[in-house]
Amino acid sequence: MYMPDYEYHAPGNLAEACALLGELGGKVTVLAGGSDVLHKMKIGSLAPDHLVSLKNLKELREIRYEQGRGVVIGALVTHDGIYRSQLLQEHFLSLPMAAHTMANTQITNIGTIGGNIVNGSPLADLPPILVALGASVKLVGRSGERVLPLEEFIVGPGKTVIAQDEILTEIVIPDQATTGSTYKKFGLRKSGALAVVSVAAAVTVEGGTITDARIVLGAVAPVPLRAKSAEASLKGKKVSDAAIEEAAAAAAADSRPISDLRGSDEYRRELVRVFTKRALRKAIDEGHV
């Protein structure tokens, strides 16, 4: 299985990379880990004229905590790197677990968090929990940088707002007011299966009352979808089975699934209800897990 010919570039630093991306004509693809890009080139859905590798941008391989900003994750951290990060395991265990269970070891050692986001797949595992935690992304281009909520970054299947000369450099999870968060995924196998449905939830519970909730649905809309009526239904309610059931039903109504080889729309809608219920219960009872 061979890939099309393209010109390979490996700029030495971020400024060079942005300059190069701005100058190159034709179809240009940025290479992070390669687990998506190589796959697409092999099956023939991607045939770039230029491939720009980020392998020399070593500063994007770090995870650190910055006072006032939160947890800063370099875009080139691999899924395995996220799984093994003590900082992330202590604060938001759901993110390391989402990274760990998304694929087999040979892929989690290659794929990166930045690639997972820029790929823009509606069934990607990291965006739902990151959106639930209010994460933002930093984009650096020739003329400067901008920071925007991840929720506004992905706009359709495989579509993001990134400009030709921009590189996603950091994902930032802000300090949380939330008291719990979790990510639940339903796949057709135990290992390496794509999500049929996934649900991320982040809740703020004060004295038995839900003061805030974010629920993000994966694989049931063109983008990771905020279940806004489900979120609204929880606000100000006392924690109860009835409140959770009501929110789960609202999330199912919020979802816009399609039928494909992994499941029918009807089946997916029911899965959204069941997994929203489980995710909310877990985030409320167990904290950031």
Add this chain to the structure above:
Amino acid sequence: MSNVITDKDGVKRYLITLHVNGDEHTILVKGNTTLTNALRDQLDLTGTKRGCELGDCGSCTVLFDGRPINSCMKLAVEAEGHDIVTIEGVAANGELDAIQQSMINHAAVQCGYCTPGMVLSAKALLTRNPHPTEPEVREAIAGNLCRCTGYVHIVEAVLAASRGDLIPDDAKHTMAGGAK
């Protein structure tokens, strides 16, 4: 990057140095040559198998800085400067690794196509975690698909290797008075 040679059609080839099984190899590759193909076609390390070539089956597994990766999902030009171990580099000084010996003892090899990748995934696991549980073994080899064995003998072989239990089953039966 090192030297680039452009042919008359404008296709570029890169002179790269790969660090494989403790040796340095300088080879010429195209920008779209996968690590699998460079290892097999240029270094004759054909123990790294081409299976699905899409990152699903794990038959092309190599250790990349000690971690298992699918070499079909890695460009050769991206492997420069990293430490690569293929199945040919697992047996030290002509002696099989404990995992390899254990796979033989437990008849964990049938057609054998998945075996190199299976051994390397197990090797990475036992290096990091010398005494894994059965679920940990199963998780570690989840990216290595075997269509012959049903995995039972493979899992037993890895667990036996982790215990240092390398006496072949037949010999054990003889010592215990012999079932057969």
